[in-house]
Amino acid sequence: MAVLVQNTGAGWDRELYQTLHDRVLPDVTKPPAGLISHAAMPGDPDGWVVIDVWESEDDYRRFLEEVLIPASQELGTPQFDTKVVEIYNLMVPPHPI
Structure with missing residues:
Protein backbone atom coordinates (compact mmCIF):
# COMPACT_ATOMS: atom_id res chain seq x y z
CA MET A 1 0.00 0.00 0.00
CA ALA A 2 1.25 3.50 -0.84
CA VAL A 3 2.44 5.72 1.98
CA LEU A 4 2.97 9.43 2.48
CA VAL A 5 6.18 10.24 4.35
CA GLN A 6 6.64 13.65 5.95
CA ASN A 7 10.11 14.55 7.22
CA THR A 8 10.50 17.78 9.17
CA GLY A 9 13.63 19.16 10.71
CA ALA A 10 14.72 22.26 12.56
CA GLY A 11 18.18 23.46 11.61
CA TRP A 12 17.63 22.58 7.97
CA ASP A 13 17.58 25.10 5.14
CA ARG A 14 17.55 25.06 1.35
CA GLU A 15 21.33 24.74 1.07
CA LEU A 16 21.61 21.79 3.46
CA TYR A 17 18.61 20.07 1.88
CA GLN A 18 20.11 20.51 -1.61
CA THR A 19 23.50 19.18 -0.48
CA LEU A 20 21.89 16.02 0.90
CA HIS A 21 19.54 15.72 -2.10
CA ASP A 22 22.47 15.90 -4.52
CA GLY A 34 9.27 2.86 -5.22
CA LEU A 35 9.36 6.67 -5.10
CA ILE A 36 6.21 8.15 -6.64
CA SER A 37 6.64 11.84 -5.80
CA HIS A 38 8.87 14.18 -3.83
CA ALA A 39 8.36 17.76 -2.62
CA ALA A 40 10.53 19.98 -0.41
CA MET A 41 9.77 23.35 1.14
CA PRO A 42 10.65 25.70 3.98
CA GLY A 43 9.02 24.78 7.28
CA ASP A 44 7.08 27.00 9.62
CA PRO A 45 8.50 28.96 11.41
CA ASP A 46 11.93 27.61 10.44
CA GLY A 47 13.50 24.39 9.27
CA TRP A 48 12.55 22.30 6.29
CA VAL A 49 9.78 19.89 5.26
CA VAL A 50 10.07 17.04 2.77
CA ILE A 51 7.00 15.11 1.66
CA ASP A 52 7.33 11.93 -0.37
CA VAL A 53 4.87 9.37 -1.66
CA TRP A 54 6.23 5.83 -1.86
CA GLU A 55 4.70 2.68 -3.35
CA SER A 56 5.18 0.97 0.02
CA GLU A 57 6.62 1.58 3.45
CA ASP A 58 9.18 -1.16 2.72
CA ASP A 59 10.47 0.85 -0.28
CA TYR A 60 10.80 3.93 1.90
CA ARG A 61 12.51 2.07 4.77
CA ARG A 62 14.99 0.47 2.37
CA PHE A 63 15.92 3.89 0.94
CA LEU A 64 16.09 5.37 4.44
CA GLU A 65 18.39 2.69 5.84
CA GLU A 66 20.58 2.07 2.79
CA VAL A 67 20.91 5.59 1.38
CA LEU A 68 19.46 8.48 3.38
CA ILE A 69 20.73 7.73 6.90
CA PRO A 70 24.32 6.94 5.81
CA ALA A 71 24.48 10.13 3.70
CA SER A 72 22.98 12.20 6.53
CA GLN A 73 25.53 10.81 8.97
CA GLU A 74 28.42 11.56 6.60
CA LEU A 75 27.25 15.16 6.26
CA GLY A 76 26.47 15.53 9.98
CA THR A 77 22.97 16.84 9.31
CA PRO A 78 20.50 17.62 12.09
CA GLN A 79 17.92 14.98 12.96
CA PHE A 80 14.53 15.04 11.33
CA ASP A 81 11.15 13.85 12.56
CA THR A 82 9.29 11.42 10.34
CA LYS A 83 5.60 10.65 10.02
CA VAL A 84 4.42 7.78 7.80
CA VAL A 85 0.75 7.48 6.85
CA GLU A 86 -0.94 4.90 4.62
CA ILE A 87 -2.66 6.46 1.63
CA TYR A 88 -6.24 5.47 0.94
CA ASN A 89 -6.55 7.10 -2.50
CA LEU A 90 -3.84 8.54 -4.73
CA MET A 91 -4.22 10.29 -8.07
CA VAL A 92 -1.15 11.39 -10.00
CA PRO A 93 -2.27 13.14 -13.19
CA PRO A 94 0.22 13.27 -16.07
CA HIS A 95 2.10 16.52 -16.50
CA PRO A 96 4.13 17.90 -19.41
CA ILE A 97 7.72 17.82 -18.14
Whole structure:
Protein backbone atom coordinates (compact mmCIF):
# COMPACT_ATOMS: atom_id res chain seq x y z
CA MET A 1 0.00 0.00 0.00
CA ALA A 2 1.25 3.50 -0.84
CA VAL A 3 2.44 5.72 1.98
CA LEU A 4 2.97 9.43 2.48
CA VAL A 5 6.18 10.24 4.35
CA GLN A 6 6.64 13.65 5.95
CA ASN A 7 10.11 14.55 7.22
CA THR A 8 10.50 17.78 9.17
CA GLY A 9 13.63 19.16 10.71
CA ALA A 10 14.72 22.26 12.56
CA GLY A 11 18.18 23.46 11.61
CA TRP A 12 17.63 22.58 7.97
CA ASP A 13 17.58 25.10 5.14
CA ARG A 14 17.55 25.06 1.35
CA GLU A 15 21.33 24.74 1.07
CA LEU A 16 21.61 21.79 3.46
CA TYR A 17 18.61 20.07 1.88
CA GLN A 18 20.11 20.51 -1.61
CA THR A 19 23.50 19.18 -0.48
CA LEU A 20 21.89 16.02 0.90
CA HIS A 21 19.54 15.72 -2.10
CA ASP A 22 22.47 15.90 -4.52
CA ARG A 23 24.29 13.21 -2.54
CA VAL A 24 21.40 10.73 -2.36
CA LEU A 25 19.94 11.43 -5.81
CA PRO A 26 22.73 12.53 -8.14
CA ASP A 27 20.60 11.81 -11.24
CA VAL A 28 16.97 12.92 -10.84
CA THR A 29 16.02 10.92 -13.94
CA LYS A 30 16.77 7.76 -11.91
CA PRO A 31 14.68 8.00 -8.72
CA PRO A 32 14.94 5.31 -6.04
CA ALA A 33 12.78 2.22 -6.46
CA GLY A 34 9.27 2.86 -5.22
CA LEU A 35 9.36 6.67 -5.10
CA ILE A 36 6.21 8.15 -6.64
CA SER A 37 6.64 11.84 -5.80
CA HIS A 38 8.87 14.18 -3.83
CA ALA A 39 8.36 17.76 -2.62
CA ALA A 40 10.53 19.98 -0.41
CA MET A 41 9.77 23.35 1.14
CA PRO A 42 10.65 25.70 3.98
CA GLY A 43 9.02 24.78 7.28
CA ASP A 44 7.08 27.00 9.62
CA PRO A 45 8.50 28.96 11.41
CA ASP A 46 11.93 27.61 10.44
CA GLY A 47 13.50 24.39 9.27
CA TRP A 48 12.55 22.30 6.29
CA VAL A 49 9.78 19.89 5.26
CA VAL A 50 10.07 17.04 2.77
CA ILE A 51 7.00 15.11 1.66
CA ASP A 52 7.33 11.93 -0.37
CA VAL A 53 4.87 9.37 -1.66
CA TRP A 54 6.23 5.83 -1.86
CA GLU A 55 4.70 2.68 -3.35
CA SER A 56 5.18 0.97 0.02
CA GLU A 57 6.62 1.58 3.45
CA ASP A 58 9.18 -1.16 2.72
CA ASP A 59 10.47 0.85 -0.28
CA TYR A 60 10.80 3.93 1.90
CA ARG A 61 12.51 2.07 4.77
CA ARG A 62 14.99 0.47 2.37
CA PHE A 63 15.92 3.89 0.94
CA LEU A 64 16.09 5.37 4.44
CA GLU A 65 18.39 2.69 5.84
CA GLU A 66 20.58 2.07 2.79
CA VAL A 67 20.91 5.59 1.38
CA LEU A 68 19.46 8.48 3.38
CA ILE A 69 20.73 7.73 6.90
CA PRO A 70 24.32 6.94 5.81
CA ALA A 71 24.48 10.13 3.70
CA SER A 72 22.98 12.20 6.53
CA GLN A 73 25.53 10.81 8.97
CA GLU A 74 28.42 11.56 6.60
CA LEU A 75 27.25 15.16 6.26
CA GLY A 76 26.47 15.53 9.98
CA THR A 77 22.97 16.84 9.31
CA PRO A 78 20.50 17.62 12.09
CA GLN A 79 17.92 14.98 12.96
CA PHE A 80 14.53 15.04 11.33
CA ASP A 81 11.15 13.85 12.56
CA THR A 82 9.29 11.42 10.34
CA LYS A 83 5.60 10.65 10.02
CA VAL A 84 4.42 7.78 7.80
CA VAL A 85 0.75 7.48 6.85
CA GLU A 86 -0.94 4.90 4.62
CA ILE A 87 -2.66 6.46 1.63
CA TYR A 88 -6.24 5.47 0.94
CA ASN A 89 -6.55 7.10 -2.50
CA LEU A 90 -3.84 8.54 -4.73
CA MET A 91 -4.22 10.29 -8.07
CA VAL A 92 -1.15 11.39 -10.00
CA PRO A 93 -2.27 13.14 -13.19
CA PRO A 94 0.22 13.27 -16.07
CA HIS A 95 2.10 16.52 -16.50
CA PRO A 96 4.13 17.90 -19.41
CA ILE A 97 7.72 17.82 -18.14
